[in-house]
Amino acid sequence: MRKREIQKIRKELEAEKLDILDAVKRLKEKEESYLNDEVGDDLDKAAGNSQRELLFYISDHDHQRLDAIEDALQKIDEDRFGVCETCGKKISNNRLIAIPYARLCMKCKPEAENNS
Numbered sequence: 001m002r003k004r005e006i007q008k009i010r011k012e013l014e015a016e017k018l019d020i021l022d023a024v025k026r027l028k029e030k031e032e033s034y035l036n037d038e039v040g041d042d043l044d045k046a047a048g049n050s051q052r053e054l055l056f057y058i059s060d061h062d063h064q065r066l067d068a069i070e071d072a073l074q075k076i077d078e079d080r081f082g083v084c085e086t087c088g089k090k091i092s093n094n095r096l097i098a099i100p101y102a103r104l105c106m107k108c109k110p111e112a113e114n115n116s
């Protein structure tokens with residue numbers, strides 16, 4: 001995969017990451033405004049939008065996706081993006097375009113991933 005294509009994927013991954021964090025942030029704010037009605041202002045002090053804190057509100061599915069995105073971004077930085085974690089071969093471009101954060105090639109991917 002060319003550098004330019006990887007940069008494009010990188011942008012997409014970053015956008016998706018922001019999307020997830022944004023959705024979680026909204027969820028957290030909703031939760032807090034509900035809690036604030038009952039407990040008062042104490043929570044304001046504890047309020048913060050650090051990523052670690054947000055993860056508390058995230059669903060398992062989103063959490064896994066976020067992990068995979070972070071992982072893919074790191075791989076791009078380390079110049080080992082698009083390599084299968086099991087067999088070490090290159091993952092096909094088509095697969096990477098469909099699932100930019102794929103960790104395994106078509107041969108090694110788990111059966112459960114077949115629908116993607």
Ligand SMILES: [Zn+2]
Pocket residue numbers: 084085086087088089104105106107108109
């Ligand atoms: Zn493989």
